[in-house]
Amino acid sequence: MSELGFGMMRLPKVDGKIDLATTCEMVDTFLASGQNYFDTAYVYDGGESEIITGKAVVLRHDRDRFNLATKLPAKCLRDKSDRDRIFKTQTERLGTDHIDYYLLHSVEDGFNTRIYEGLDCFKWGEQKKRRGDIAKFGFSYHGTPELLEELLDKYPVDFVQIQYNYLDLDDPIIKSEKLLEILNKRKIPAFIMEPVKGGLLANLPGEIMRDYPETDPADVALRFVLEKPGIERILSGMSTPEQLKKNIKTFKDKRPLKAADLALLKSVRNYYGEKNLVSCTDCRYCLDSCPKNIRIPEVFKAYNSHLLYPNDNRAHYFYAGLIKDYAPAQDCIGCGNCKRSCPQHLDIPEILKKASTVLDHGPELE
Ligand code: SF4
Ligand code: SF4
Structure with missing residues (x-):
């Protein structure tokens, strides 16, 4: 069964700065619930996310109680020496000597993959793993199914993080369903990001929700992903203690989708399909x-x-x-x-x- 991962990309803020006290409260609730995976990245909040993760998680809890994930960013790499320089900065920010899950960030059909392959980052990741600096090595992925197959043929990885939610299944660009199928076929654990599509599926328009007054749309979106095979972790970028508690409950209950939930999913897919909305997930990388x-x-x-x-x-x-x-x-x-x-x-x-x-x-x- 999949576990919930705490995405440290949308942490609570006060006056534009990450709110450390509320983050600590959320981290403690998360760990107390039995969950243990924290996912950050070198570039999240200009580096602040890694620093806060260090303060809220690593400094305050036994190192063997949690798993830390962070990512190497293609856009900050100029030559091979940058790989170790960035890794060292990350371990200093996080206050740890090893990373449990390390990812190449946002592998896709273009600039990032050219950088990662050109600077031998896949092999570098394997070496870091052999040295014990990394426990598991993988990448987050935003490319085509064809490139995914090609990369998995060339490089051994422990896991791949893909975007997956009920709106993107057959999106002509994202093709989540196909990506998950490839990972399942190869028995590579899938880690899921954007299960509520940057919050879009948690805040549905009133004209849809009128017909589903008792339903929590975020809960339905997460349960949709929870029912899929081959998924080890589902990450959620949580911004409030209430959101965190709701997500924990969803993962604890693990209730199957009912007919009304499936009807809601269908209405949402039809509704957004007609509106042709911009599918920005507010990741802020741009x-x-x-x-x-x-x-x-x-x-x-x-x-x-x-x-x-x-x-x-x-x-x-x-x-x-x-x-x-x-x-x-x-x-x-x-x-x-x-x-x-x-x-x-x-x-x-x-x-x-x-x-x-x-x-x-x-x-x-x-
Ligand atoms: S437009 Fe910017 S914020 Fe939106 S998905 Fe693309 S990179 Fe992320
Ligand atoms: S928004 Fe326009 S000006 Fe800004 S980076 Fe994109 S293309 Fe360039």
Whole structure:
């Protein structure tokens, strides 16, 4: 049966900074529930996530009570020496001498894989494992099924982390179902990220939920993934103690999906299929690379809000507040830097053009 993993990417914040006290409270509740896996990365919150994970988990609990996972980022690698330099920084930030699960971050058909292969990172990971610096080695994956097969033919790994939720199963780009099938066929444990698609499946529109007043949509999304074979861990980026407790309960109860749950899944898939929403998961990987300081995920939130509720001004009010501090979508110069970082393969400049048509030329607000 799959276990819950604590994703340290969306930790609680106060005044824009990670709230250490609330994070500690959540970590303690998580460990007390019997769960033990913490997933961070070198780039999460500009490195702050690893530091806070060190303070909230490693410093405060026995090292053999938990598993730590973190990731090597392609975009920070210039030459082979960077691999060990970054690894050393990570162990210092985390306050540990070894990492239980180490991943190459966001392997895909393009820039990241060229870097990882060009700098021999797959073999380097194996060597780190033989030396005992890493217990298990794998990668997080956002590429095609074809590339996944090719990489697994070439490199032995202990696990692969893929995006999987009930909306992305047959997404023409993400193809989650196929990716899971490949891992199951090869008996490689699958670790799942985005089971509630960056929160989208936890906060469903009122017009859907009207028909399911008793249902918790996040619970249904997690139970959908829990029923799938070959999955060792399901990661959830939890931001509040309440969210954490709800997730723990879902994993403890492990209730099978009922007819009403399946009907909800069908309604949601139909609903979002028709709206053609931007499938941004708010991972924020694109933000560092934008020379114009456009807050890309927030622009997409406003645009999605417009697609969902075209007849009211909520998207325009949100956007008006956003561009007081950041550049508007119309300032995009189409340089394409952001596209390279996007694990969802979004054509960000093109979508920004569409969003700008709606948002930069919206109604006069009072
Ligand atoms: S394409 Fe536009 S949004 Fe993307 S990095 Fe360049 S300026 Fe920023
Ligand atoms: S646009 Fe892509 S990279 Fe940027 S936050 Fe959304 S999913 Fe992440």
